[in-house]
Amino acid sequence: MSGSVTVVGLGPGSEAMVTPEATAALARATDIVGYIPYVARVPDRPGLVKHATDNRVEAERAAHALQMAAEGRHVAVVSSGDPGVFAMASAVFEALEAGPADWLTLEISVLPGITAMLAAAARAGAPLGHDFCTINLSDNLKPWDLIERRLTLAAKADFAMAFYNPRSKSRPEGFGKALEILKASCGDDRPVIFARAVSTPEEHIRTVPLTQAEPEMADMRTVVIVGSSLTRIVERPGLAPIVYTPRSVPA
Amino acid sequence: MSGSVTVVGLGPGSEAMVTPEATAALARATDIVGYIPYVARVPDRPGLVKHATDNRVEAERAAHALQMAAEGRHVAVVSSGDPGVFAMASAVFEALEAGPADWLTLEISVLPGITAMLAAAARAGAPLGHDFCTINLSDNLKPWDLIERRLTLAAKADFAMAFYNPRSKSRPEGFGKALEILKASCGDDRPVIFARAVSTPEEHIRTVPLTQAEPEMADMRTVVIVGSSLTRIVERPGLAPIVYTPRSVPA
Numbered sequence: 109m110s111g112s113v114t115v116v117g118l119g120p121g122s123e124a125m126v127t128p129e130a131t132a133a134l135a136r137a138t139d140i141v142g143y144i145p146y147v148a149r150v151p152d153r154p155g156l157v158k159h160a161t162d163n164r165v166e167a168e169r170a171a172h173a174l175q176m177a178a179e180g181r182h183v184a185v186v187s188s189g190d191p192g193v194f195a196m197a198s199a200v201f202e203a204l205e206a207g208p209a210d211w212l213t214l215e216i217s218v219l220p221g222i223t224a225m226l227a228a229a230a231r232a233g234a235p236l237g238h239d240f241c242t243i244n245l246s247d248n249l250k251p252w253d254l255i256e257r258r259l260t261l262a263a264k265a266d267f268a269m270a271f272y273n274p275r276s277k278s279r280p281e282g283f284g285k286a287l288e289i290l291k292a293s294c295g296d297d298r299p300v301i302f303a304r305a306v307s308t309p310e311e312h313i314r315t316v317p318l319t320q321a322e323p324e325m326a327d328m329r330t331v332v333i334v335g336s337s338l339t340r341i342v343e344r345p346g347l348a349p350i351v352y353t354p355r356s357v358p359a
Numbered sequence: 360m361s362g363s364v365t366v367v368g369l370g371p372g373s374e375a376m377v378t379p380e381a382t383a384a385l386a387r388a389t390d391i392v393g394y395i396p397y398v399a400r401v402p403d404r405p406g407l408v409k410h411a412t413d414n415r416v417e418a419e420r421a422a423h424a425l426q427m428a429a430e431g432r433h434v435a436v437v438s439s440g441d442p443g444v445f446a447m448a449s450a451v452f453e454a455l456e457a458g459p460a461d462w463l464t465l466e467i468s469v470l471p472g473i474t475a476m477l478a479a480a481a482r483a484g485a486p487l488g489h490d491f492c493t494i495n496l497s498d499n500l501k502p503w504d505l506i507e508r509r510l511t512l513a514a515k516a517d518f519a520m521a522f523y524n525p526r527s528k529s530r531p532e533g534f535g536k537a538l539e540i541l542k543a544s545c546g547d548d549r550p551v552i553f554a555r556a557v558s559t560p561e562e563h564i565r566t567v568p569l570t571q572a573e574p575e576m577a578d579m580r581t582v583v584i585v586g587s588s589l590t591r592i593v594e595r596p597g598l599a600p601i602v603y604t605p606r607s608v609p610a
Contacts, residue, residue, distance in 0.1 A: 117481075124380035127473065132375070166606070192480045194606075198488030201603035205593050212595045218481035220473050222378065229443045230469035237449030238501075239509060241492035241518060250608035258490060258516045265512040266505075267492060342456050344463045352452035355417070355445075357501035 111177035113214060115191040115200055116184050117221020118149055122307035125222045133219055137184035141173045142196065146186045166196060170203035177214050190223035194244045194272045224331040225270035228303030231313050233342070233350035235301060235333045238357070240268035245286055246279060259286055263293035268336045268353055274326040283332075284323035290334060291318060299341055299351050301333040302326055315341070315351055362428035364465060366442040366451055367435050368472020369400055373558035376473045384470055388435035392424045393447070397437045417447060421454035428465050441474035445495045445523045475582040476521035479554030482564050484593070484601035486552060486584045489608070491519040496537055497530060510537055514544035519587040519604055525577040534583075535574035541585060542569060550592055550602050552584040553577055566592070566602055 114133045119125035134140070139157045140150050147160035161169050173183045187195035197218050204211055229236045241262045247255060262269055275283040297317040302325045304312045314325065318334070326332055335353060342350040365384045370376035385391070390408045391401050398411035412420050424434045438446035448469050455462055480487045492513045498506060513520050526534040548568040553576045555563045565576065569585065577583055586604060593601040 119378070122380070124383070125378050125471070127370070127376050127378060129373070129375035190477050190481075192477060192485045192487055194488070197481070197485035198603050198606045201484055201488075201591075201593060201601055202605055204601070205591065212593070213598065216601070218485065220376070220477040220481040222471050222473065223477065226441050226443060226471040226474065230441075230448070230471040233452055234443045234448035234469065236443050236493075237445070237452075239492070239494045241490070241513070241516075242487075243490045249606050251610045254517075254608055258518070261512045261516040262492070265492075265509045265516075267509070340452075340456065342452060342463070347464065350452055350455070350467070352449050354453055355449045355500050357505055359502045 111180045111182055111214065113173050113177045113183050113185060113200060113216045115197045115218045116186050117190045117219055118146055118186055118188050119222040120189055120224050120227040120307045121305065125227065125307055127219065127221065130219050130221060133184055136182060138181045139176055139183045140186060141169055141183055142186035146188050150186065166199040167203060170196065170199040171207060173200065174203055174207055174211050174214065178211055187221070190221040191218055192220065193223040193242065224272065224306060225333065227306040228301065228331045228333060231303060231306055232301045232315065232333065234352040235335050235339055236268055236270065236353065237355060238268065238336060238338070238353040240270060242270045242272070244272045245282055246273040246276070247282060252282065255282070255286070256289055259289045260293055263290060266336050268339060269334045271332040273328065274330055274332045275323060276328045283326055287321050287323060294318060294337070296337055298335040298337060298339055301351055302330055303333065304330045306331070313348070315349060362431045362433055362465065364424050364428045364434050364436060364451060364467045366448045366469045367437050368441045368470055369397055369437055369439050370473040371440055371475050371478040371558045372556065376478065376558055378470065378472065381470050381472060384435055387433060389432045390427055390434045391437060392420055392434055393437035397439050401437065417450040418454060421447065421450040422458060424451065425454055425458055425462050425465065429462055438472070441472040442469055443471065444474045444493065475523065475557060476584065478557040479552065479582045479584060482554060482557055483552045483566065483584065485603040486550070486586050486590055487519055487521065487604065488606060489519065489587060489589070489604040491521060493521045493523070495523045496533055497524040497527070498533060503533065506533070506537070507540060510540045511544055514541060517587050519590060520585045522583040524579065525581055525583045526574060527579045534577055538572050538574060545569060545588070547588055549586040549588060550590055552602060553581055554584065555581045557582070564599070566600060
């Protein structure tokens with residue numbers, strides 16, 4: 109009775125961005141575990157059991173998946189985007205490490221997906237075409253001080269930056285503070301891309317200069333990308349501008 | 360006579376990681392432009408013209424693609440991984456900005472792909488499960504000083520780090536210097552993952568503590584991931600260890 113856990117990245121929303129190996133893993137699974145809207149993306153079929161849970165129960169969900177695998181089930185844990193970027197893969201390994209020793213010999217694999225920042229960058233042009241950093245702006249699981257410190261150092265390093273979870277109803281103020289830090293640290297008017305619900309029917313991309321960026325431009329479905337000091341905007345007649353970071357940094 | 364350029368991410372190597380929209384774009388193209396081994400991944404078919412070029416001619420290749428689109432061709436520019444991460448998307452936009460004004464109204468799109476660090480992270484566990492940065496270690500297009508500065512600041516910010524192009528025959532020394540900076544800056548023995556040719560038959564993953572990391576462990580097909588101070592290794596009897604970064608940072 110040898111079960112398995114496969115942590116599957118569903119990409120940002122469009123089925124056209126789901127990898128064939130992810131689709132194949134979902135077709136093989138006996139059980140689907142995940143947050144309600146992601147589980148809903150997996151087509152029903154006879155024999156498939158869906159275990160959809162609400163947000164903020166990642167640890168319990170991960171332990172449940174491992175427990176079912178220990179009982180011989182083939183469990184797919186679904187994440188949007190890439191499961192390894194602020195998603196379910198770390199939660200599964202935290203539960204594995206905290207759990208019974210016999211879980212350690214379970215077959216566990218992670219299938220990567222198109223994470224939101226890559227889809228957002230592709231829509232805008234190529235703002236992450238040079239060195240960049242990726243920061244989760246939620247302070248649910250880390251001290252706010254650390255976020256401020258990372259933003260300041262990232263600006264000093266002149267990284268382009270991608271922000272996940274910039275703003276939610278329960279954390280309305282953090283993103284405003286983050287923007288203030290960036291306005292003070294960057295010292296120029298670099299482009300800020302607000303990419304909402306990329307690759308879904310609600311997709312909306314908007315680029316503004318840093319001085320005009322406002323907290324209300326982001327919500328929990330938005331990924332925010334801030335250019336480096338070298339990021340450029342190419343204006344096009346009648347078309348959306350292209351935002352890209354060149355490959356070269358002059359000496 | 361309205362042509363187009365689609366910059367297509369082929370993922371790290373396996374066809375199972377190519378998105379359906381990428382496959383569809385290749386099937387629609389009249390011309391494929393790219394580095395020889397990536398162009399070779401696209402199946403031949405009647406009417407499809409392949410323009411395969413050597414490494415280091417990204418600018419010429421990008422201009423050629425735009426020129427053909429201006430002449431009415433539907434050109435797919437292929438990159439491995441994600442075209443927006445140290446790949447062809449920025450080169451295409453550089454050429455667009457430098458080129459004739461009538462190129463600005465061309466239909467241009469970028470299709471994201473599974474970039475090497477995400478595939479490597481998935482194979483190792485979830486080392487990029489918390490805040491991280493992504494740095495190209497090649498100093499072909501930027502001053503080495505900037506790389507050193509970014510490494511030092513990234514260590515100070517306690518980011519996990521992913522390194523592209525860590526080492527090539529023409530740049531044998533940089534990666535050794537980078538490792539010295541990390542050994543001095545990190546002040547602990549965090550895990551370093553050397554992920555070579557992920558998802559190809561030559562795939563090889565090796566994790567060593569930072570103090571034992573040697574420049575010779577990387578080559579130009581390797582992505583290197585360095586954990587943050589919180590990254591953990593889960594040893595498993597008879598199986599490869601799992602390397603992951605927890606979602607939480609204690610206050």
